[in-house]
Amino acid sequence: MRHSLLTLCRPLPALLFAALPLTVTAADPDPIRIQQLQRCGDLLETHKQTFCLRVKGLQPGDRQVRLNGEALSAKQLSGKADQLQLQLDTKGKQSGPLVIEQGGQQSNPVWLSLGSSHVVAANADEVAKNMDGLTSYVDLISVVIEEDFEGATEARRLAEKYGAKVVGMIPPLNTYQLRLKAKNLDERDATVLRLGGEVSVDAVVIEESGAEKAIERDVQKAPPADNQEWASNRFLDAVNFYKRRLQRENGGLKTHPVRIGVIERDVDFDAPDFADYSGGDCRADRKRLCLYARDADKPSGHGTTVSGILAAAWDKGGNSGFLRGLDDVGPGFDVIVARDSDAGITANVAASVNLVEDGVRVLNWSWGIHRVGAVDIKGDPIDSLVRSGIAMSGYEELLEEFFLWLREEHPDVVVVNSAGNGSSFSGRDEYRLPSSFVTDQLFVVGGHQRSDKDVPVKDPQYAIKRKASNIDMRVDITAAACVHGSMAKADEEGDVHCGTSYATPLVAGLIAAMLSINPELEPDQLRMLLRRSAMTIGEEYDFEPTEGDDLTAPILPSERANELNNPDVGHSARLDMYKALDLTVQSVDRVR
Structure with missing residues (x-):
């Protein structure tokens, strides 16, 4: 499908600015x-x-x-x-x-983080094409310092030794960004090679990110999106259950605020879906969802659509947010859309660190990258969101440091990541990052779409695997991949957006709702509840090696009360938002 891509601002200089005043009419001032x-x-x-x-x-x-x-x-x-x-x-x-x-x-309202993790993006004069034809930063690299060394001190020593300057940092990960004296990629690579040989350096991260390139794309033609897409995950049933169960005068459950971080650039606040988030104190209503983001020029951007699945007002301008639908009885969700600079994967990680330190419990990562040379399930090369081997190696080390830090310092935080749209393998590190990491704190989401079968919603054939979705055992669960985007005018039907990027916030929003009911749930328990509640999709595969039609890890007997003959066993898992909330409520009832 075609996406209308967002045009974003370049990083702003640190000097004072000079510009002519804006011309506006007093009678009809532009919104701020x-x-x-x-x-x-x-x-x-x-x-x-x-x-x-x-x-x-x-x-x-x-x-x-x-x-x-x-x-x-x-x-x-x-x-x-x-x-x-x-x-x-x-x-x-x-x-x-x-x-x-x-x-x-x-x-x-935008979220201002006082965290210390920030990196610099390259401008148009500081990038060049490498041998793979990929845009690569010429003089900006990051070094991951070994944990035995004091990162800031060692980064300054390395900078002095190599004639560089420390310009950015992610202190919790002992990672520091250096600006080299390199004038071309050959000079950069020579310095990277020497830095990689330093005893104190765990890894060197180079960026191959175009600052204005789409984070995720799905080239497959999209089917019509209607209420049957989200019906395949029992979206409305889940909203109704949450509101009905928590509104009971007797036996109602206490809910708890949850903060969700969305690693995206911006959201269009002029779209009817988001217009009521500007003006007044959102948190004056403790039950209301609050959205914090930079403003986009158009409602068709990736960040607006992803964020809308969580936070769009209902029946306004195309999208409808799951968490927004819980406002009447909700605990006051905070959805923070942030990416800071456009410095690629390193900036995604830096923003994630800041958000976690700011209290975010659930991170939505609707992005990912493939290694150059990766092939899809048919053996054809993948040409979207690819990076060179040297770049992937650096990213892998940086992401490993991030998840080690999460496990040690923030074991209750979960990251929900899109499986990707390359018709490839999500769980192989030579193919895809970050979905290939195996950790309880990372949930990987594939995409499905409505089939043409006239069968009940619980039937495995109600939905079919989306051809573009990445697959394999590392995918935890699949969710609806197609959604109507937001529109500039009220009461208009939005364009259809499809991809695992849009399946991911369905799972992230559901996990946030589950945590609002039972904040004591740990990542492995959340995964267990998602898998136990899941409906099925596709044929049974009897735990054979992954083939082209396997979408997720097969459902195990232990996920069906140890019933070896349960008909769900061996099928892939399809998100059931209603049943997951029901099991979450039961987990609280058992404790009380």
Whole structure:
């Protein structure tokens, strides 16, 4: 299918900006929209941080900036028109929503993280094509320092030795970004080779990311999306169950707030699906879902569609968010859409670290990459989202450090990752990252679509595997891959978007709802509940080696009360949102 790709701003310079004032009419002022917010200046400074903002809709005159509802001094904001800088002393402050107010208007709320993990993106003059024809950073690389070394000290030593400069960092992962003196890829590779031989260096990460390239794409023609797509996962049944079960006057369950992080660029707040998130204090209603994101120019972007599956208002402009549907009885979900800079996979990891430190319990990763030379299940080469072997090796080490850190410091956090759309194998590290990692904290989601069979929803043939979806034993569960996107006008039917990117937030949102009911659930218990509640899809494969039609790991007898002859055994697992919530409630009832 064709996607309308988002055009994103380049990283903002650390110097003060100069621009002509925006021309707006007093009678019909443009809404105030924060389109970009990211660290700039000295990224190694943690106590006095500088943030660069790109804002549209501001008029000349006074404006007020609020962080976590607290008004900041006017002296902390500088710049003119749409390019601003915010100077922030972090002492006594916490990460939280930031808004700009002027003339009775309020901007979209964006999440400002005071975490220390930030990396720099390359501009157009700092990239080149490598031998594989991939865009690669010329002078920006990251080094993962061995845990026995003090990362910051060792990074400075290496920088001095190689004539480089430390410009970014992910301290919890002992990872530091260096700007080399390299003028071309040959010079960079020579320095990378020497750095890789240092005793203190675990890995060197090079970026092969086009800053404005789509995170995920699905080239297969999309089928019509209607309520039968999400019906295959009992979406509405789940919403009804949550609201009905938790509204009972007697025996109702206490729910708990859950914070969800979505690694995406932005969301279109001018679309009817998201318009009511701007203005006022969202958290004044403790049951309401709050959405924090940078603003996009169009509603057709990847981030808007992914976020909409969680947070879009119902019956407004194309999409309907699962967690938004729980507002009446919900605990007050926070959905934070953030990516900071456009520095590729390294930036995804840096943003994820900050969000976890900011209290996120569920991370939605609707992205992934394939190694150059990877082939699909038919033996044909994959040509989307590919990276060279040297880049994949660095990414693999960085992601390994991330999951080791999660296990040691944040064992209750889960990451929900798309299996990918390459008709390939999701669980082989020579093919795909990050879905190939085996850890209780990583959930991998494949995609299915409605079949043409007139059968009950629980029948294995109600849905069929989507041809583009990656497969194999590493895929935990499959969910509906097609969704209507948001539209610019109310009451219009959105374009159809398909891919594992859109199956992933169905699972992420469900896990967040499960945790709101029972926050004591650990990652392995969440997986158990998802698999025990799952419906089936496809034929039975009797645990033979993975073939072209295997979509997920086969359902085991232990996932069906040890019934060896249960008809579900051997089939792939299809998400049942209703039954998963029902089992979650039962897990609480058993404890009470």
